[in-house]
Amino acid sequence: MGWLFLLALAASAAGLPDLSTPRAAPEQPLPFSHKQHSEVGLKCAQCHPIPEPGDFATLPKTEICMACHKAVKKDSPHILKLAAWHEQGERIRWAPVYRIPDWVSFSHQRHTAVKDVTCGSCHGPVATRDVLQREKNLSMAACMSCHRATGASNDCVLCHDQR
Secondary structure (H helix, E strand, O other): OHHHHHHHHHHHHOOOOOOOOOEOOOOOOOOOOHHHHHHOOOOHHHHOOOOOOOOOOOOOOHHHHHHHHOOOOOOOHHHHHHHHHHHOOOOOOOOOOOOOOOOEOOOHHHHHOOOOOOHHHHHOOHHHOOOOOEOOOOOHHHHHHHHHHHOOOOOHHHHEOOO
């Protein structure tokens, strides 16, 4: 028991991120409703493609947004701001909602290829949210629990970079 306490204390002192608790929505540069966009039929991968090697789901480029917003709500102050960024070739500086430490390796492609694993498995019911906040536990314990439940390996080197 004493070694667990010391390990927890060391982790706390190292400033490890707490990924186990929900966190309020960060302030975003533009309001964005995943619910509204999913209701018109958009799927996660249309705005968040996973390019090779498949580790990261990307954030949408302004041209993806502007494909519709050239005509839809084009007079909205927020869409005008989006259009200006698009014209200037600037990306939207979205504040991260879900982020794992740099020393953890995670492949979106590998996970979404697993039967019954969806984006919502790790990110929650994003398609029903007007404002996105971290509501799912992405701690190592939660990942290991999911791996046990699905029969996936819990070998350390599967997720942790060897330094």
